[in-house]
Amino acid sequence: MAKKIIFGAALVSAISVQAQTFTLKGTLAKNTLAVNSYIYLRYEQQGKTILDSCRLQQQAYHFQGKVDYPKEATLFLKVSDKDARYYRQTRLLKPYERNFYLDAANMTAKADGELRETNITGGAAEADRQAIEAELTAIYQRGEKAYGAKRDAAYKKKDSVAIAEVTRASYQNDAEREAAKLRFMQEHPHTGIMLKLLNEYTRTKIDPVVIGPLYEGMLPALKASPEGTAYGQRLAKARETAPGMPAPPVALKDRQGNLVTLASLKGKVVLLDFWGSWCYPCRMSHPHLREAYARYKDAGFEILGVSNERGDSTKWKDNWTKALDADQMTWLNVLNTAGSTDRDKGVLGDFDVKAFPTKILIDREGKIVVKLVGNSESSREALDAGLERLLGKGH
Known part of the structure; x- marks a missing residue:
């Protein structure tokens, strides 16, 4: 074995971590696209990427090393630039790669065909990964069986009513899979x-009440890893913008150049709407906002839209103002000075905005009531319920 540390950053963990040994013994029946007789293992530990290699001898290989915490790893073969480019461009599954979870265990890998078909056993983390993936796949397949044919027919006929129906079913299936992740954790x-699982489940937002105990109770070595520390920082930010907390300041300019x-x-009861002219779900949420604004504006309701543009910054204002007019947005709107991809900067970072649209309802005292991500039916219903609770049912 020839082991290399490719790159890394100096990171100090909050606790001392004791590295533990792993072994991975495997067999590979086919290496059709390989340009040499080696198999490679790549993984990360403490901010460093580690690359190991082993010569295949009579279809067998053996890796040994140390890990501080479980981490996703990749077994792969070296292929020609042409083949690598083909799979990258087509996005087909690569027969010369196998991703899995590596932890301190004696693991066995067996492939009766190509490397992608490898069955890996012996590691607790990989067993958990396989278990939850099987459950998520089963939920997805149930959904496809229930509405897959209806979806294809609806889009073929361009039937908007049927498309809306299957979209709601799809959202329900997504919610079922997310619930399965939470239950597994x-x-x-x-x-x-x-x-x-935490990163997948909280891709767009974190509920500290639900997620905090999971983070605090995870394996100490995993929590102390660079990845664990980074997630802890994001959780801390989410706690700062959780319901009941004071909303961070916003000070940006409207289309006339006035500071708002x-x-x-x-x-007033305020809805912060983080959107962008390029964002289709954002734009599709505006008819509902027009209805809500017309219903509640005289009761002390205001919407403050914060547009987050992308691409050529010289075109941001033009794209934004065209969308304002096209979507008939008569409420307050300002343009973010940072791009939509700069989600750790400015107001996006302050409010922990990770996806668009994100809507944050704020009460008359300036405290956050609820954070809503996306334009699903459940998000619209939650906004309506929040407005009714804060402003009354009679409007």
Whole structure:
């Protein structure tokens, strides 16, 4: 074996971590596209990428090393630039790669065909990964069986009513899969794939009440890893913008160049709408906002749209103002000075906005009531319920 540390950053963990040994013994029946007789293992630990290699001898290989915490790894073969480019461009599954979870265990890998078909056993984290993936696949397949044919027919006929129906069914299937992830984390608090599941489950937002106990209870070495530390920082930010917390300040300019501040709206119920002219779900949410604004504006309701543009910055204002007019947005709107991809900067970072649209409802005291991500039916219903609770049912 020839082991290399490709790159890394100096990171100090909050606790001392004791590295533990792993072994991975495997067999590979076919290496059709390989340009040499080696198999490679790549993984990360403590901010460093580690690359190991082993010569295939009579279809067998053996890796040994140390890990501080479970981490996703990749077994792969070296292929020609032409083949690598083909699979990259077509996005087909690569027969010369196999991703899995590596942890301190004696693991066995067996492939009766190509490397992608490898069955890996012996590691607790990989067993957990396989278990949750099987459950998620089963849920997805149930959904496809229930509405897959209806979806294809609806889009073929361009039937908007039928498309809306299958879209609602799709959202329900997505919600069922997300619920399965949460249930798995709660039932397996020490799983080695906890960070993977947390990042997937909280891709767009974090509910600290639900996620905090999962983070605090995870494996100490995983929590102390660079990835665990980074997630802890994001959780801390989410706690700062959780329901009941004061909303961070907003001070940006409207289309006339006037400075608009969130502080100036204190005493009103405010909906912060983080959107962009390029964002289709954002634009599709505006008819519902027009209805809500017309219903509640005389009761002390204001919307403050924050547009987040992308691409050529010289075109941001033009794209934004065209969308304002096209979508008939008569409420307050400002343009973010940072791009939509700069989600750790400015107001996007302050409000922990990770996806668009994100809507944040703020009460008359300037405290956050609820954070809503996306334009699903459930998000619209939650906004309506929040407005009714804060402003009354009679409007």
